[in-house]
Amino acid sequence: MAKVKKYLVLALVIFVAVITFIPFLWMVSASFMPTGASNTYPPKLFPEKFDFSHYQILFSRLNLSRYLLNSIIISLGATFFSLFLNSMGGYAFAKFRFAKKESLFKFLLSSMIIPGQVTMLPVFLLLKNMGLINTYWAIIVPGMASIFGIFLIRQYAFSIPDSMIEAAKMDGATELQIYLKVILPLCKPILVTLGLFTFMGTWNDFLWPLIVMTDSNMYTLPVALANLSSEHVQDTEMLMAGSVITIVPVLIVFLALQKYYIKGIMMGSVKE
Amino acid sequence: MLNKTKLSAIILFLGPSLLIIALFFFMPVIAAFAMSFTDFDIYALGNLDYLRFVAFKNYSTLLSDPLFWTAIKNTFYFVMVGGPLSVAASLAAAVLLNSKFIRFKGVFRLIYFLPVVTTHVAVSIVWRYIYHPRFGLLNYLLGFIGIGPVDWLGDPNWSMPAIILLVVWKNFGYNMVIFIAGLQNIPEELYEAASIEGASAWQQFKHITIPQLAPTTLFISVITMIGYFQLFAEPYVMTQGGPLNSTLSIVLYMYQEGFRWWNIGYSTALAFMLTVIILIGTSIQFKLQKERNG
Numbered sequence: 395m396a397k398v399k400k401y402l403v404l405a406l407v408i409f410v411a412v413i414t415f416i417p418f419l420w421m422v423s424a425s426f427m428p429t430g431a432s433n434t435y436p437p438k439l440f441p442e443k444f445d446f447s448h449y450q451i452l453f454s455r456l457n458l459s460r461y462l463l464n465s466i467i468i469s470l471g472a473t474f475f476s477l478f479l480n481s482m483g484g485y486a487f488a489k490f491r492f493a494k495k496e497s498l499f500k501f502l503l504s505s506m507i508i509p510g511q512v513t514m515l516p517v518f519l520l521l522k523n524m525g526l527i528n529t530y531w532a533i534i535v536p537g538m539a540s541i542f543g544i545f546l547i548r549q550y551a552f553s554i555p556d557s558m559i560e561a562a563k564m565d566g567a568t569e570l571q572i573y574l575k576v577i578l579p580l581c582k583p584i585l586v587t588l589g590l591f592t593f594m595g596t597w598n599d600f601l602w603p604l605i606v607m608t609d610s611n612m613y614t615l616p617v618a619l620a621n622l623s624s625e626h627v628q629d630t631e632m633l634m635a636g637s638v639i640t641i642v643p644v645l646i647v648f649l650a651l652q653k654y655y656i657k658g659i660m661m662g663s664v665k666e
Numbered sequence: 667m668l669n670k671t672k673l674s675a676i677i678l679f680l681g682p683s684l685l686i687i688a689l690f691f692f693m694p695v696i697a698a699f700a701m702s703f704t705d706f707d708i709y710a711l712g713n714l715d716y717l718r719f720v721a722f723k724n725y726s727t728l729l730s731d732p733l734f735w736t737a738i739k740n741t742f743y744f745v746m747v748g749g750p751l752s753v754a755a756s757l758a759a760a761v762l763l764n765s766k767f768i769r770f771k772g773v774f775r776l777i778y779f780l781p782v783v784t785t786h787v788a789v790s791i792v793w794r795y796i797y798h799p800r801f802g803l804l805n806y807l808l809g810f811i812g813i814g815p816v817d818w819l820g821d822p823n824w825s826m827p828a829i830i831l832l833v834v835w836k837n838f839g840y841n842m843v844i845f846i847a848g849l850q851n852i853p854e855e856l857y858e859a860a861s862i863e864g865a866s867a868w869q870q871f872k873h874i875t876i877p878q879l880a881p882t883t884l885f886i887s888v889i890t891m892i893g894y895f896q897l898f899a900e901p902y903v904m905t906q907g908g909p910l911n912s913t914l915s916i917v918l919y920m921y922q923e924g925f926r927w928w929n930i931g932y933s934t935a936l937a938f939m940l941t942v943i944i945l946i947g948t949s950i951q952f953k954l955q956k957e958r959n960g
Contacts, residue, residue: 400767407762411777414835418780420803421792433801483683490671490679505692509896509944511917512937513694515701515930520694536690539683569675598785600899601917605925616787620903623791630795637788648783652776655783656843663844663885 421641425449425634432630448635458639460611461618464530466643468603468614469596471534476592477585479539484547485577489559499548502541511601518605532606533614537596542662543588549661550584551577587658590651597644615640698934706930724935734936736911737919738943740826744915745894745947748830752890753883755838760845761875775846779839786836790903793832794819797904819905822912829900829913841886848882849875884955888948895944916940 420439424432425448427441452458487499517536518527526532554577562572578585603614613621619636626632648655702724704710710717728734759778763771781789796803797818805815818828852875860870876883897915901907907914907922916936924933 403762403765403767407765407768407774410759410762411774414777414781414839416803417789417792417796417835418784420796421788424795432795433798435801435806437801437803437806479683479686482679486671486676486679490676491669492671492673492676502687507892507945507948508695508941509892509937510691511896511920512698512934512941513691514937515924515934516694516697517690518925519930520689535686539686541687541691544683569672570678573679594783598783600785600787600902601921605921616785616899619785619791620787623794623903633791634795637785637791640788641784644783644785645780649776652779659840659843660847663847663882663889 421634421637424631425638427631429629429631432634445631448629448632449639451632452635452639456622457610458615458618458636461613461615462639462643464612465597465615468530468533469593471530472537472596473589473593475534475538476540476543477589480543480588481547481578481581481585482573483539483544485551485573485581487544487548488551489554489556503545506541514602514605521606527606528609528612530612533596533599533603536602537592543592546588546591546658546661547581547584550581554580583654583657584661586651587654587661590647590655591658593647594644594655698937701931702935702938704931706934707932708928711928711930720931724932725939727932728935728939733911733914733919734939737914737916740912740914741895741897741916743826744830744833744897745891747827748833749887749890749894751830752834752837752894753841753886755834756841756886757845757879757883759838759842760849761871763842764846764849775839775843778842781836782839784836786899787903789836790832790900793828794904797828820909822908822910825905825909825912829897829904832900832904833894833897837890841890844882844886845879848879852878880955880959884951888951891947891951892944895940895947916943 416439420437423438423440426444426446427438428443428445429448431438431441431445487495521527521532521535526535558576558580559572562576567575597614598616599614600616600620603617604620607613607617610618610621619633619640622636623633703719703721705718705720705723707716762768763774763778768774795801797805799805799815799817799820802818804818808816816824818824856874856878857870860874865873896917898917898921901913901915901918902921905913907918917940920933920936920940923929923936
């Protein structure tokens with residue numbers, strides 16, 4: 395009986411894994427099929443011969459290297475700034491002592507229930523007035539600080555013993571020196587987590603870049619891909635190649651640092 | 667205990683992040699609220715002299731706008747069906763992976779998690795072809811169990827189920843990770859005691875696992891619901907809201923009104939309707955949970 399159950403569970407686990415994985419498998423193999431080969435019946439899971447031409451066309455004729463570059467610059471830029479601003483804010487909320495600190499933080503947390511879409515039009519108009527539409531800053535600047543980011547750092551910074559900060563003060567360190575020399579090194583794991591969240595969130599985001607990048611030279615990969623998919627509906631293989639290029643960088647980053655990502659989910663789901 | 671912090675340090679450390687949050691979140695929320703009472707449109711965009719206060723006109727127009735009700739209906743369909751399905755799939759996957767029979771748990775967890783980290787737009791495009799009525803993988807597989815070809819994205823009755831299926835596939839890994847942690851926090855003795863008393867696996871699941879996971883489930887349900895009310899990329903890429911507006915979501919309608927037709931006042935009113943709906947939905951979930959705990 396136990397044996398039957400064991401194989402049943404195992405079969406189920408493998409079945410779910412196969413279902414989860416098949417779309418990726420099909421995406422990659424269709425991207426290597428000659429034009430039209432993926433639109434056949436019955437559908438093929440593997441290419442009969444490998445054709446790299448879709449990747450070549452994407453990079454030569456369809457400007458994909460530019461979009462890739464845009465995505466990399468924007469995602470790295472947003473990550474860099476958000477790490478600094480959020481870590482300073484999160485540390486201050488964890489360790490500084492000033493009046494109304496807790497109520498200010500509670501107010502920030504409770505406002506997270508307001509969906510971000512509410513702010514889209516005013517932020518767009520603001521950025522337009524600042525002349526930032528169709529620049530990298532249009533995506534980087536609004537993402538430089540987030541309530542979630544501050545929350546994440548704060549949770550982690552609580553675990554730093556006050557005595558370490560005390561000792562640094564005794565040695566005559568300024569607040570800024572304490573932050574740079576004591577806090578940041580101790581916060582390394584959570585900084586990796588927050589950086590990963592920011593990088594992947596920015597990379598995968600679609601709605602905001604769609605709004606602020608109207609010049610096709612400034613498209614990020616998801617916007618370019620969505621655009622391509624409406625202009626080249628028939629070119630299945632090329633769209634699959636484009637999808638592969640969009641997904642692979644973020645997948646590599648995730649696979650390298652997955653431990654930190656899972657930790658971040660856990661920390662984000664602890665309730666006070 | 668640390669001493670009171672100097673004001674200059676508070677400003678230096680909190681100033682930048684709070685400034686950004688104020689400038690790009692709180693002020694825009696207030697501005698959007700104000701705009702929702704104006705007729706801000708493409709003419710006002712060119713010259714603010716055309717801007718007029720219209721009180722509740724945007725809101726009353728919305729209530730008599732059939733497309734608004736279509737978007738509400740579609741979004742509720744998505745949230746009410748897709749939300750519970752997602753949570754159930756996550757829980758099932760978590761229980762499965764938590765089984766003592768399974769080895770290489772890390773590998774399976776990783777595979778289950780892959781869709782979560784991939785780009786919405788890219789997977790939506792991939793699934794558009796998986797759903798292809800003639801050449802798609804899904805219809806091919808369904809053919810083996812005798813289910814005739816379904817025009818997933820072309821039939822208004824199937825378009826929303828198709829989007830729900832994609833989203834469940836994409837998201838179940840995220841909540842699964844949280845559920846696994848919740849499962850590991852349930853004391854083993856509870857199950858041992860139940861086994862001794864002869865409780866079946868299903869009874870144990872119902873009377874131990876589910877109640878013990880209740881706080882986790884509430885958290886996951888609320889987060890999932892809030893996220894699902896904001897459905898956008900999938901219908902934008904796969905169906906553009908069609909066929910026959912069967913996948914037009916609130917945010918997609920908001921985007922079209924705001925950024926395609928520049929009916930800014932109208933679009934911000936829509937945004938606040940969404941906020942109110944999310945607030946009501948969240949408080950209902952908390953209330954239900956409280957009642958259950960009696």
